[in-house]
Each structure stands twice: as C-alpha cells, then as structure tokens.
Amino acid sequence: MPVIEQTGTEEVHPDVALVEASRNGDTAAFEKLVRQYDRQIFRTAQHITQNREDAEDITQDVFMKAYNKLEQFQGNSKFSTWLTRIAVNESLMRLRKRKTSRTVSMDQDVQTDEGSIPRDFADWTPDPEQQYGTSELGDILQRTIAGLSPGFRTVFTLRDIENLSTEETAQALGLSVPAVKSRLLRARLQLRERLSRYMKRNDGRVKP
Amino acid sequence: MTCTDFLARMTDYFDGEVEPELLAEIKAHLCECHHCEVLVDTTRQTIRVYRDHQVYELTDEVRERTVTRIMSACTGKH
Ligand SMILES: [Zn+2]
Numbered sequence: 001m002p003v004i005e006q007t008g009t010e011e012v013h014p015d016v017a018l019v020e021a022s023r024n025g026d027t028a029a030f031e032k033l034v035r036q037y038d039r040q041i042f043r044t045a046q047h048i049t050q051n052r053e054d055a056e057d058i059t060q061d062v063f064m065k066a067y068n069k070l071e072q073f074q075g076n077s078k079f080s081t082w083l084t085r086i087a088v089n090e091s092l093m094r095l096r097k098r099k100t101s102r103t104v105s106m107d108q109d110v111q112t113d114e115g116s117i118p119r120d121f122a123d124w125t126p127d128p129e130q131q132y133g134t135s136e137l138g139d140i141l142q143r144t145i146a147g148l149s150p151g152f153r154t155v156f157t158l159r160d161i162e163n164l165s166t167e168e169t170a171q172a173l174g175l176s177v178p179a180v181k182s183r184l185l186r187a188r189l190q191l192r193e194r195l196s197r198y199m200k201r202n203d204g205r206v207k208p
Numbered sequence: 209m210t211c212t213d214f215l216a217r218m219t220d221y222f223d224g225e226v227e228p229e230l231l232a233e234i235k236a237h238l239c240e241c242h243h244c245e246v247l248v249d250t251t252r253q254t255i256r257v258y259r260d261h262q263v264y265e266l267t268d269e270v271r272e273r274t275v276t277r278i279m280s281a282c283t284g285k286h
Binding site: 030034035039042043059060063064118122128129137138142145160161166181184189192196 | 215218219220223242243246247249250251253254255257258259260261262263264265266270271274275277278279281282283
C-alpha cells in the first residue's frame with residue numbers, strides 16, 4: 001500500500017487520515033468524505049453538463065470510482081482536488097456522449113478571443129437581488145453561465161464558485177497555471193459581458 | 209499603462225499577486241480610466257453574484273439516496 005507523502009512541517013489535512021482509514025476498509029470514514037464533498041462534486045458536474053440527472057449520476061460514479069482507485073491517490077494534491085479531477089473528466093465524457101455532432105473538450109472554443117473583449121462599460125445595479133426576485137435571478141445566472149463553452153464554464157466554476165486556488169484548478173483540469181489564468185480571465189469577461197444586459201442600472205443615473 | 213496592459217494583469221490583480229510598484233501603476237490607471245474601473249467593479253460583481261447564489265444544489269432527498277447508493281456499492285466490496 002502506498003504511503004501518503006508528507007512534506008516537512010506542513011499541516012496534515014484531516015482528509016489524509018480519512019483516506020488512510022478508507023483504504024483499510026473503514027467505510028464510515030469514506031462516508032464522511034462522501035458527505036464532505038458530495039455537494040461540491042454535484043455542483044461542478046451540473047455546471048459542466050448543464051443537466052441535473054447527469055450530475056446526479058456523475059456524483060455517484062465519482063465516489064464509486066474514487067473508492068476503487070483510493071490506492072492511486074498519492075497525496076500530492078488535496079483529496080478534494082483529486083475528486084474534482086475525476087468529476088471534470090466524467091462530466092466532459094457525458095457531454096461528449098450527449099453531443100455526438102460536436103467534440104467537447106477543455107480546449108473547445110478557447111482559441112477564439114471573440115466575446116471576451118469588453119464592450120459594455122455601463123455601471124451595474126448595486127443590488128440585483130432587489131431588482132429581481134431570488135428565483136428570477138437564479139434563472140438569469142443559470143442561463144448566462146450555460147451560454148459559455150464547457151472549458152470556460154469549468155474554469156469559472158472551480159476557481160470562482162467553488163473557490164479552488166489557481167494551482168488546485170490547474171491540477172483538477174490537467175492544465176498549466178498560466179493556461180488557467182488566461183482561461184479564467186476570458187471566462188470572467190465573457191460572463192460579465194453576458195450578465196451586463198440584465199444588471200445595468202435602470203434608474204437612468206450615470207456615474208460621472 | 210494602457211487598458212490592454214491592465215487587462216493582461218487583471219487576474220493577478222484580483223488574486224493580489226502583483227508587485228507593489230505595478231500595483232501603484234494599476235491603481236493610477238483605475239483612477240483615470242472609467243472603463244477599467246467599471247470593468248473591475250462589474251467583474252467583481254459577476255463573481256460575487258454567482259458565489260452568493262448557488263444555482264445548483266443537491267436536495268436532501270436526492271443526497272440521501274446518492275450517499276446510500278455509493279455506500280452500498282462500496283461496502284459490497286468488503
Ligand atoms: Zn483602462
């Protein structure tokens with residue numbers, strides 16, 4: 001059984017002990033890990049696939065695969081990052097299956113800069129929650145992020161919604177740090193541009 | 209600093225990863241360039257609004273069903 005490497009004085013992440021216990025057949029320890037990350041894995045899967053049923057299936061598959069592959073977890077990334085990488089790969093695979101006519105990959109549509117050059121420079125309403133109800137705002141957010149290509153959606157989801165660090169996002173996506181940074185910039189700009197039409201101030205006030 | 213220069217550094221600026229000297233240049237640009245100022249504000253708002261409104265959540269019912277399925281598949285191995 002591979003021993004998880006610990007580097008120097010760094011604090012040991014509590015997941016490490018749970019992973020070790022799970023490897024030794026302690027299913028309660030594994031259930032703790034499942035309950036710790038199932039929501040995050042589900043959200044990531046749904047953001048990428050844009051399909052709730054797929055995301056539910058993927059969440060199950062990710063943890064089952066992870067359990068069978070626990071021996072392969074080396075501990076050079078966080079356990080949650082390792083799980084996320086499995087989730088991203090499963091999600092992209094689902095997308096490919098659904099959209100047979102189009103290839104789907106992390107690289108899709110990221111070669112063109114169109115749509116990421118800022119054009120709309122209007123101020124936004126400071127309080128979109130007030131302007132739209134929670135459910136309408138939820139619809140707007142969902143529709144808007146769905147318009148991004150999977151590669152951009154995924155980077156934005158991991159880095160900005162799930163709050164992974166740039167390095168963790170790079171590990172989860174199998175990309176370099178500079179590639180993550182450049183995709184993140186374009187994803188944020190595209191999303192901002194698309195949201196702008198809903199968020200512009202409509203009280204006629206123009207900032208000097 | 210031009211708007212293009214700023215855009216190239218915006219991600220590092222958001223992450224707090226710019227050297228003090230460059231940071232001063234960025235701040236000077238944002239003071240004099242309304243476009244980039246709005247760009248920063250609205251991009252931050254974009255991130256915030258998505259963080260505050262998780263659009264996809266696992267319902268308790270689906271969650272319990274999912275965990276049960278995962279655990280029964282895993283315990284079956286032992
Ligand atoms: Zn500017």
